[in-house]
Amino acid sequence: MDFQDELDRISGRIRKLRKERGYTVQELAYRCDIERSNLSRIEAGKCNVTLKTLCSICNALEVGLDDLVGSGGRDGREIRGCVGEERCEGAGTEGSFVDEIVFEIESDVR
Numbered sequence: 001m002d003f004q005d006e007l008d009r010i011s012g013r014i015r016k017l018r019k020e021r022g023y024t025v026q027e028l029a030y031r032c033d034i035e036r037s038n039l040s041r042i043e044a045g046k047c048n049v050t051l052k053t054l055c056s057i058c059n060a061l062e063v064g065l066d067d068l069v070g071s072g073g074r075d076g077r078e079i080r081g082c083v084g085e086e087r088c089e090g091a092g093t094e095g096s097f098v099d100e101i102v103f104e105i106e107s108d109v110r
Contacts, residue, residue: 031060
């Protein structure tokens with residue numbers, strides 16, 4: 001798995017979903033509570049986006065995390081989504097979806 005290839009794939013999905021919903025970069029950035037320039041860099045694959053920011057983007061686009069970062073069925077992995085603020089606010093706490101993602105990624109590495 002090449003990091004830049006994966007980042008480009010995720011960036012492309014964000015851009016595609018934003019355009020499908022008719023949002024400008026400025027509108028989506030506002031909905032995510034991030035700077036427009038940061039969202040532009042994310043969509044261009046020029047920065048390493050955090051899980052917290054991905055959750056904000058998922059919530060604004062009303063999609064699950066798997067819709068952005070999932071393997072698309074290429075390798076059978078599944079990453080649980082984070083639609084809904086209550087699931088994203090718990091990020092980093094034991095039993096949260098973040099722990100599920102980390103567990104799945106660690107399991108794949110082992």
